[in-house]
Amino acid sequence: MSVTKKFLYVNRRAPYGTIYAWESLEVVLIGAAFEQDVALAFVDDGVYQLAKGQDTKGIGMKNFSPTYSALGDYDINKIYVEKESLEARGLTLEDLQHLVWEDEDEDWAEKDSIQVVTSAELADLMEQQDVVLSF
Amino acid sequence: MSMLHTVNKSPFEKDSMNSCLRLSADGSSILLIEDGVFAAQEGTVVSDSVKEAMKSKKVYALQEDINARGVQGKVMDGIELVDYAGFVKLVTEHDKVQSWV
Amino acid sequence: MKLSIQVNEGPYQHQATDSAYNFTKAAIEAGHEIFRVFFYHDGVNNGTRYTTPPQDDRNIVDRWSELSAEHDLDLVLCVAAAQRRGLVDEGEQERNKKDGNNIAPGFRISGLGQLIEAGIQSDRLVVFGD
Numbered sequence: 001m002s003v004t005k006k007f008l009y010v011n012r013r014a015p016y017g018t019i020y021a022w023e024s025l026e027v028v029l030i031g032a033a034f035e036q037d038v039a040l041a042f043v044d045d046g047v048y049q050l051a052k053g054q055d056t057k058g059i060g061m062k063n064f065s066p067t068y069s070a071l072g073d074y075d076i077n078k079i080y081v082e083k084e085s086l087e088a089r090g091l092t093l094e095d096l097q098h099l100v101w102e103d104e105d106e107d108w109a110e111k112d113s114i115q116v117v118t119s120a121e122l123a124d125l126m127e128q129q130d131v132v133l134s135f
Numbered sequence: 136m137s138m139l140h141t142v143n144k145s146p147f148e149k150d151s152m153n154s155c156l157r158l159s160a161d162g163s164s165i166l167l168i169e170d171g172v173f174a175a176q177e178g179t180v181v182s183d184s185v186k187e188a189m190k191s192k193k194v195y196a197l198q199e200d201i202n203a204r205g206v207q208g209k210v211m212d213g214i215e216l217v218d219y220a221g222f223v224k225l226v227t228e229h230d231k232v233q234s235w236v
Numbered sequence: 237m238k239l240s241i242q243v244n245e246g247p248y249q250h251q252a253t254d255s256a257y258n259f260t261k262a263a264i265e266a267g268h269e270i271f272r273v274f275f276y277h278d279g280v281n282n283g284t285r286y287t288t289p290p291q292d293d294r295n296i297v298d299r300w301s302e303l304s305a306e307h308d309l310d311l312v313l314c315v316a317a318a319q320r321r322g323l324v325d326e327g328e329q330e331r332n333k334k335d336g337n338n339i340a341p342g343f344r345i346s347g348l349g350q351l352i353e354a355g356i357q358s359d360r361l362v363v364f365g366d
Contacts, residue, residue, distance in 0.1 A: 236365035
């Protein structure tokens, strides 16, 4: 299976209200083993998946938000967040977890994984993919 | 050909159609299925935004879902109706499919 | 062309599995190869043989099983999603010490890697969901 395709996971749901966010993350983690060219997009309520300060003790559900910070270890470092979705919800990059990855080619320099992109930029990025998985 | 987008939500209940319109590139195609077909109707609060999108994108609607919902006579001009065979054909004619589920 | 289908919702509650079925059938009729149908999230509920709809309604589970038998369709339920929702085949029954199993003919339970593989091996992947 030597084919490398560009996979984009489009996340549009908030965490906890439904299971889509969590089960989507499970696909991303399993998919990492296939060594494809993976990117994640967070749009609409999907941006809430990356929110800082999630505390689920009161609802008795597992807080899976720390898993996002492990994505860099899986070589998943293209995380696109749509600017318009953030703005519509009164959020900025500061409200999201700081996700980083280490660049092997630059002496493991720590780099930001999240890129805030406009709708138009994201539309172009989507056009460049081979496979789009939507959750 | 570029991307085929499918929208299956009523534009009166969910925001999927707006997200699709915002995040689809010019030259791409949009297929309305299931409750998404309500966006194909003439004379609704979303008709103008759909018409605007049709200037740069091709919009289709699934005939079977239109029929099931009794809106056959209300589809706006310029929207092409396809059956399931046409749906399959659209999928093969485009490079990839994004479902705005 | 080689196509794969992902189904994210269970039967009857949502049209997704009906749409996926009609699409799959039309694709086969048009001469395309279906590499795999992958059931995820509540979509795994399409794979229980205990479904008993009223006689005047379609039997969504049987319909998938029959299509699989006719065209050798690979119907895969995601194991993680299936375990959460109580979908059990013989292997899972033994592994998790359950007192029975409920998987319908034509379906099999396997890992999420099967979805990624479908994305890699197929010319197109079409997602049906809520």
